Structure formats: C-alpha cells, structure tokens
Amino acid sequence: MNDLSTVETKHYISWPILALMCFVTVIGFDDLIYNFKNQGMGVITSWILMLFLYVIPYSLMVGQLGSIFNHEGGGLSSWIRGTNGEFLGYFTAWTYWAASIPYVVDTANSVVVGIGWAITGSSKFQDAISNSQFALWTLLTFAVFILVQSRFKRSLELLSMIGGIAMFGMTVLFVIMSISSLALGGHIATQPMNLGAIIPKFDLKYLTTVGLLIYAVNGCELIAPFVTKMKKPQTEFPKSMLMLVGMTAFLTIFGSFSLGIFFNAHHLPNDLKMNGSYYAFQALGQQYHVGNLFMYLFAWTEVFYLIALLAVLLDAMTRMLISDTGERYMPKLLRKTNAAGLPVNGYLLTCVLSGFILLLGIFLPDMNDIFNWLLNLNGIISPGVTCWIFYAFMRVRKNPVKYPSSYVFIKNDKLAWLVGFWALAVTAIATAFGIAPQDVTEFSSTWWYELIINIVAITVLIGLGAILPLITRRENKYGQAFSRGQWVIMITLVVVAVIVGVYLGGSALANRGVLIVIEALLALFLIWLVGRRHLEVKN
Template structure:
C-alpha cells in the first residue's frame, strides 16, 4: 500500500482516545468523596496549573520523539539511556498492578449491582471471598485475552466511549433535572464558601488521587506514528484533551452535588457512588433503576474488556520494551502462540500479593478504598518521569528539536517542568498517609505499613531483575533447581505466615512485616550469591 493510500489517525480521534483513557465518571466520584464540593476549586486549579501544562509537555515530547512508538519509556531512553528507559518501563508496569487489581474488583462490584440492583450483596460477602473472586477474575481473563484479544480491544474502545457517553449524559440530565425541579440541590448551602476546599494536611493527602484521575495522556503516545502530521497534530490533540477534561470534571462534580449532600457523604461512595448517582437520576426522571442498570452493564462490559487488554498489553509491553540487556530470559520466554507465559505468572503473583495485603482490612469497602488510594500513590510517582524527560529536552533543545514548543524560553520551561515534578513528587509522598479511615487507628497504621510494603516490593523488584539477568549472562542460568526450590519454599512460608498472622493484632503484624523486610532479602541474597551448580 502506497504512502498516499495509508490511513492516518486525525488529531480529534487521538484526543477522544486520550480523553477516554484519562478521565471517567468514577474518577470524578473518587475525588468528590475526598473533598466534597470543594473539589470544584481543586479541579479549576489543577486544570490551569497542572493538566494543561502537563498535556502540552506531553505534546512537545511526542513531537520530539514523533518516530518512537514506545511512549514514556522511549522518551526516557532517548534522554537518559537504556537503563533508565528500562526502569521507567518497569515502574510504569508496576503502577499498572494496583490498577488491574482495582479493575478486577470493579468487575465484581459491577456484576453485583447488575444482578441485584443494590449494594446489599457486599454486606454478605466476606473479604476472603471477595479476594478469591477477584483472583478468579484474573485467571479467567488471562485465558480470555489469549483467544479474544482483538475482540476485547474493540469492546474496550466501544465500552470506553459508552462510559464517556454515560458520564456526559449524567451531567447533562442532572443539570436539566435541576432546572425542572426549581434548582433544589442536596448540598446546602450552595455558595462560594461551599466550593472552597479546606487546605490542611488531609487535603495534601488527597492531591495524589487528583493527579491519578487526570494523568494517562502519555498512553496514546504510541499512536503518534499513525498520525499524518504528528509534530503539529499531536499537540492539538493534547490541548483539546485538556479543555475537555476541564469541562467534564468541573460540571461533573457540580452535578454530584445535586444528588449528594457533600457535607454528609456515604462511607462507601468510592465503591458504589456511581451506581447510587444513576439510581438518583432514574428516580428524578421517574424511571426507577433503569439508568443504574444501563450504567452497571456498561461498566461490566468496559471493565471486563479493559482488564483483558491490560493484562495482555502491560505484560507484552514490559517484556518487549525492556530488551535482553536487563530482563531475565525466563521472563521473556514465550509459548508457541508468542505469549509471555512466565510474564503472566509474574503479573498474577504480584497481583495476588497486593490482594493478600488488603484481605485483612475490616470490610470489603476498606479493601476497595485502600487499593484505590494505592493507585493515588504509585501512579503520580510514575508521572514524575514525564516532567523529568521534559526537563531533559529543554536543557538541550539543540539536541532535541521540536516543531511544537511549549513555552519558547528554555529556562522558564525548565522551571515549569521542575515545579510540576516537585508538586507531583510531594503529592506522592503525602499520598502514602492512609485515607478513608480514622487517623492513627489500628486500621490506619496497618494501611500505612502495607502502603510501604507494596511500594517497596513493586518498585524494588525492578532493581533486582537486572541482577538476575546479569547472572544469566555470567552462568547461563540465573539459579539452579535447588536454589529456585529454596526461594519458592521460603516465599510460600512467608505467605502462609502472613495469612496466619493476619488475624492477630496490629503489633504482631508490624513485627512480622519488619522481620520479613530484614530477613527475607538477606536470605535471598545469601542463596542467590552462590554460583548455580547446574551452570
């Protein structure tokens, strides 16, 4: 096919693809729960001081590396070399683990609402069953995506646009309904003071989830190579994305204030708020639960398709994008169908580990909220790479020419990139403090501990894999069967001990976790430092 007959993606299409990826109804709901109507002011501040410059920086990075298809990891590799490119790919993948677990849990919640029409099933479901069902969903979709990968990509696209349509429908119908009922809102009083957030320590801990809600524009970077004029059209798409996100977050939050009293929000709003909202909308228009059921099945289809694509795409991206230099051969091994089987096993193992950390929380709602807030820590942390890459290209613009330039003055542009890097890193650190539970309670301390454990395991493993690859290069294999057996057995013992101690008090959990944090790495280092006998 000649170049003249090639089909290109237009910038409006790329903008819509990015918009579906970046913001959703649940993102608006999560932050409404954290900040109430004050989130409207937060969204305005975020849009002009964060989202717009963030999107335009992504636009310039896409313009500089317009022939690269790897996105963020390609940008870091192009500015800082192979190892940092690998580590960026790893951290991006690690950040996806809590996201896919969250998506799997959302599938369970969505099915519950779709079949029962209420949240009562959650009160009857023990945490262990919820975790087990979530893990079963993982296993099922590992097999599903193998046979229906292309179909799932189509379904996720359709589902994504359907979710976007439901969000716009909710905003539009809520405001129309408000005018029909004479302007009565559940949130009272509704004045300038209501939409001003309280800038305190708790507010700082919620910024990470705001960033989590609006990041992700870099996910469409691989489509740069499919645009006719990528240097100019990709920045256009990013500008459009910023303004669409601004509109929907502000008016979406206002619409929620019509149905929910922001001063007295339900404790389970993050998990069930979107279903409650469509219930209220249906009641307002006299159609009962119709809108809720439509939304529930839309959510189930979208989440199922998204989960299947994510499980496949994130594993393939990690294995293929990091190359042979740093990724162990046993993880790059594929079957006859070209699927990285051991990569899937690693994904399921780490996902299972994350789920196990949360299973000992008091309620199903606590598990959901903790996992969501974990996304609000790890995801903004990964976003820091974007600003770092932007700072690198603006430090040496002669080496990285671009047709589109965000802020002509290099020093000013560098300063803006540094400012956003500092803001994002600060939000990441404050996000580690638990939310949605009583401060300094037993649950608060437990969530704080497992936040650190999850971060250390997910990110730390990325520094260990290159060392394992180094052993493969040196000895031909990383470990012999005896070494593998000892390490696997030790891991299983640790898991069993964690399950056993999960029912004990906080002090016992804390002592166990600290002991494992010290003893486990030392033991693995002792086993791993020896030369494999089978080499």
C-alpha cells in the first residue's frame, strides 16, 4: 500500500461562469413579454430601477447567506433554520414548495400553448378547445411527466440546461435582429418614441405589477451554494453579480425596446402574455422575409425547454420538501417511497393541489384569462417567499459574530440591516398589492372572482403547511392520523365539492361564489378533524 498521501487540487468556479449560471435562472424572454404587457415602454425605467435598487443588493445578500450556511448546502430553508429554528425552517421549505405549485401549473399550461404553436404555427389550437379541455390537457401533461422523469431524469436535467442556454440565445438573437431591422428600413410601431414614452405612470395599477417584476428577477438563491467554491469570494463574487446585472440590463432594456419596435405599446394585444413570444418571433420573420422560421425555432425551443423544466421541477420540488422537512413535521403518508425511492404520495399531493388551482381558474371567461391569472398568481406567491431571504439576512447582520462568512456584503452591520429591511419592505408591499387582479376590468364580476380565488389559493397553499405538522402529531400520538371513517367522509366531501363546482360552472358570479363557500366549508371541516383530540379506532 502506498503511504504517500495524494494532494487533491480543488476545482474553483470562476466569476464569469458563476454569473452565466445565475443569469440562466434569473431572466428569460417570456419575462420581458409579461412585464411589457403590464407597463408598456415604461417598463424600461422599471427595469433600471429594479436592477440598481433591488437586484444588486438582493444577489449580494444571497452571496453572504450562501457563504455562511455552505455546510447545509446553502438552501433557503437552511438559512431560516439556522437563524430561527426548526419549525420556521420547515415552514420556509413548505412555502418555497407551495410557491412552486402555481409555477408548475403555469409551466404545464405553457407547454400546451407551445405545442399548439409548434404544430399549427398559430393560436388555432387554443381557439378550438374549451377551458375544461385546456385544464384536462394540463393535468395530462402533469401525469405524463411524473412518469417520465423517474426514467429519464438525468437526460431531462441536461435537456433543461441546454434548453435554457438555447432560450437565452434566442432572446439575444431577437434583440440584435430587431434593432438591426431598423437599419433595413423597418419602423418603430410605438409612437411617439421619446423620453416620455419610457416613464411609467406611478399609480395603484403600477403597484399591482411590481410583484411580477420581482418574480422575473428572483432565483439568485439557487447559485448560493457555489459562493464558497470560488477562489476569492470576497472580491470575485461581487464581480460575478455585476456581470449578471450588466447582462440582465442589456436583455431587459434593449429587449423591451425591441418589443416596442414590433408592438404598439399603447395598444397591445389582449393575449400578449400567452402568445406574445410567438407573435414577436413571427413579426421578426416577416421583417426578414423568412416567414415563420424564427417562430418555429422559438416554439420548439420553448417546448423542449419547458418539458424538461417541468419534469425536473416536479421531481426536485417534491424531493426537496419531503427530505428537507423530515419526520418531525411531515406525515408518514407523504414520506412514503416506492421501491425506486420515489415519494409517490408527494407527487400525488402535487397533482391534487395543481388540480385544485386549475379548478379555481376553470370558471374564468376564456383560456387567456386562465393563463394571465396563473401568471399573476406567481407574481404574488413567489415574491412573498423571497421575503424569507431578506429576513434571514437581517437576522444574520443582527448577530454577525454568530454567523461568520468568507464573503460579507457591506461591512457596516447597521447599514447592511437597513438595506435588508428595505428589500424586505419592497417585496412585502409588492406581494400585498399583487393580490389585486390584473388584465381585467376593475371591479367587474371577473375582477371580484379573481380577487377571491387569489385569496383562496394563497390560504390553501400556505395554510396546508401549518396543518401538516398537526397531522404528524396525531400520527405520533395515535399511530395514524385519521380513522377509516374519517378518510371516507373527507374524500366524499372533496368529490362532492368538485362535482358541485363543475355543475355550477357557469359564468354567473353567484354560482362561482357558491363554489367558494363549499370549498371554505370543506376546509373548515378538515381543520376541525385535525383538531379532534380523540380518534375512533382504528382497524
């Protein structure tokens, strides 16, 4: 046996590579479309403000948190667990998971929309199906990819990475070719194009759209574990984040300007959020006289990227929740795995909650309203979860001796705490205002219905996380959470609520209100069951 010890050379991540890794998770072409629809050309000013007043401090705070908690992988829940204890760490993991539910539903919807465009070259597929058929296709997409991801997970992760890079390439291509088209005789659709056109109107409607801007730029926490893999994080990480901001600034500012070339920002299509990306590449192809070539390239890139992303998300988010919360707070039923080690009941819970979200939206007037509502729901829940990041940072800077770090954002602890508070306040306010519905006429029946289902969706997704530890406590006390009779009652109520909801699925607000009342009563009954002290036994 050789007594000589081998010296392992540590592999460091360079700061440009880290910036590129983060960039793919932060911004995409669809983010440009969504916020352009909300704010028009004024979104250019909003992007500039967001980048300097929010993205830079946000990303640098993430860097310090990732450096402090690197021994736990740098996950968001580990940051809260390390600063506030086990239960809040669990609840953070739950809210992070719950925030992913509307995201995966929205992603599945986008897959259906993308396949329609990739096959027909237009929005004909959307026009030919009803809301219920749209929901059915979305649920079918879930079922297929929950099965597929277990067999081809590694291939899909590679495909999602390749797709993300390809999507970035398509976005840069669009920006460059759009601006170049002006030199070839093209004209700007948004008129007048002057300084006044890019100044947003700072009113109540503007405040309701800030959450979607935050949703577009969050995701930096995903690269936090890599901070300690840099050779000199104290000097290299800020460089990486400045490079990130530079690339994001180029894409958001010039990308929004490019959209103004093809779309009149004062009169935008009603379905721009759902179909705007395809319209944009269709218009680019017409400008360069190549027909729908660019649109088909984008559509298939979008489909393959979203397919891989959906499969990886469905697996990763469920595994993260089940493994990160452990036996103390998560019921045995959800921790159960099959022979392949897959948390099958966790997948089932994901599908059930996704179906619940779809059921809430199915009674909206058309597919476009469903798509917009789901997207805007992401603009509420996702920024709300981001608040945990700033809260953890404030706790760390309140007691810096307890939390040493190889990278420190702002050496003065009081100033750093104030910056963290600023980011927390902005995000919390944006979350609160985001609850107000967008893309529909204010105070119309649809507006009120969307407001109600926004509150219901948030309450159910977050509230269930508070109930599960109580169910686990019942398991520990009685050996099982509910008796067979209680399970029969609960399942029967759920089935009846769904049937009644479908039966009352007309357009009248009163019918929708009845559905909401039924769901609320069901929720109260389930909470009552959880709180019962005695359990009728058993087998």
